[in-house]
Amino acid sequence: MSPFTGSATRTPDWQHLRCEYVDGVATVTLARPEKLNALTFGAYADLRDLLAELSREKSVRALVLAGEGRGFCSGGDVDEIIGATLSMNTSQLLDFNRMTGQVVRAVRECPFPVIAAVHGVAAGAGAVLALAADFRVADPSARFAFLFTRVGLSGGDMGAAYLLPRVVGLGHATRLLMLGEPVRAPEAERIGLISELTEEGHANEAAQALAHRLAEGPALAYAQTKALLTAELDMPLSASVELDASTQALLMNGEDYAEFHAAFTEKRPPKWRGR
Numbered sequence: 001m002s003p004f005t006g007s008a009t010r011t012p013d014w015q016h017l018r019c020e021y022v023d024g025v026a027t028v029t030l031a032r033p034e035k036l037n038a039l040t041f042g043a044y045a046d047l048r049d050l051l052a053e054l055s056r057e058k059s060v061r062a063l064v065l066a067g068e069g070r071g072f073c074s075g076g077d078v079d080e081i082i083g084a085t086l087s088m089n090t091s092q093l094l095d096f097n098r099m100t101g102q103v104v105r106a107v108r109e110c111p112f113p114v115i116a117a118v119h120g121v122a123a124g125a126g127a128v129l130a131l132a133a134d135f136r137v138a139d140p141s142a143r144f145a146f147l148f149t150r151v152g153l154s155g156g157d158m159g160a161a162y163l164l165p166r167v168v169g170l171g172h173a174t175r176l177l178m179l180g181e182p183v184r185a186p187e188a189e190r191i192g193l194i195s196e197l198t199e200e201g202h203a204n205e206a207a208q209a210l211a212h213r214l215a216e217g218p219a220l221a222y223a224q225t226k227a228l229l230t231a232e233l234d235m236p237l238s239a240s241v242e243l244d245a246s247t248q249a250l251l252m253n254g255e256d257y258a259e260f261h262a263a264f265t266e267k268r269p270p271k272w273r274g275r
Contacts, residue, residue: 010053016043017050018068024061024215025208026054033069038077039125041084044099047129051106061215061222061274063110064207065133066117067126075124075147082151097157100125104159107132108230111223113214117207118142118194123182128158131167134226135195135210138185139203144193145182155180166233168192218256219274 018029028050030037054060067073076082085093107114107129116122116133123145130136130144146164148157155161155177164173168191176183188194198206214222224247232240251257255275263270 010057011049014046014050016040016046019050021060023212024059025211026060026063027208027211028063028065030065030067030073033067035077036071036074036121037067037069037126038074038080040077040080041096041099044103047103048099048106051103051110054112055106055110058274060112061219062112062211063114064117064204064211065107065114065129066204066207067119071120071126072116072118072122072142073126073129074121075126100158104128104132104163109227111226112219113211113222113226115207115211115214117204118144119201119203121145123147125158128160128163131160131163131193135207136193137196137198137203137207137210138188138194139198139200140185141200142185142188142194142203143182144176144188145180146176147180149178150180216272218270218272220254220256221251224251 016031018031020027020029028047030039030043032038032040032043054063085096088096113135114133115135115137116130118130118136118138119141121143122130124147127144127146146155146157146160148155148160160177161173164177167173168176172191175181183191183193185194185197189197196206196210228240228243228247231243235243255273256270259273260270
């Protein structure tokens with residue numbers, strides 16, 4: 001995303017999310033524990049707008065997405081979204097579904113790593129939010145369920161039919177999206193849906209540790225790696241290696257590349273600047 005902004009400044013408070021910033025790490029917490037952090041129209045919109053804001057800044061180097069209370073996110077609120085959509089016309093429904101997709105695109109396209117800290121339920125839209133993250137750190141209580149067919153909708157919601165086969169393979173993705181059955185942490189780790197399985201109750205702690213490790217590293221290298229991973233999913237090999245070559249040539253002119261050589265020569269840790 002472009003770093004150029006208009007007159008608007010960073011939003012200080014978000015109505016549907018809790019945001020904290022420490023040493024280059026943003027922690028975004030879904031904070032409706034009484035509803036298992038079920039998403040509302042406002043929560044979707046806040047996530048979309050927050051990620052756009054952070055993507056234009058240079059201060060955030062990693063983001064942790066977490067859920068307060070007993071679970072990560074139970075998906076769209078049955079009353080506030082499913083009930084409301086029954087009275088919407090096609091144009092309104094298209095606007096809503098496009099907005100949910102914009103959230104997933106924002107997670108995939110933001111120039112910093114996103115770590116989902118998952119405990120308890122990650123269902124429906126909550127499962128897709130975790131899926132869109134670069135890393136999924138989960139504890140043994142985690143269970144993922146792509147429930148869209150269970151409510152009479154396509155399992156390919158919010159980009160799930162694009163992302164899930166690329167993470168776990170077409171066979172597992174077909175089963176998860178068609179049947180909507182929950183996948184508990186041990187199986188999720190086995191099929192590659194979980195990046196790191198922690199001890200009980202330690203998902204947030206491990207996600208924070210990973211985020212701070214990433215925040216201290218070469219931010220521009222991470223940003224370009226993430227961009228290439230997303231862009232090259234649909235490219236032929238010839239286009240991919242050409243894009244890799246162009247990216248590396250640009251990074252070889254960067255300060256971090258020269259800093260690595262200087263640090264290696266002087267036998268000290270590199271001081272990454274993200275440039």
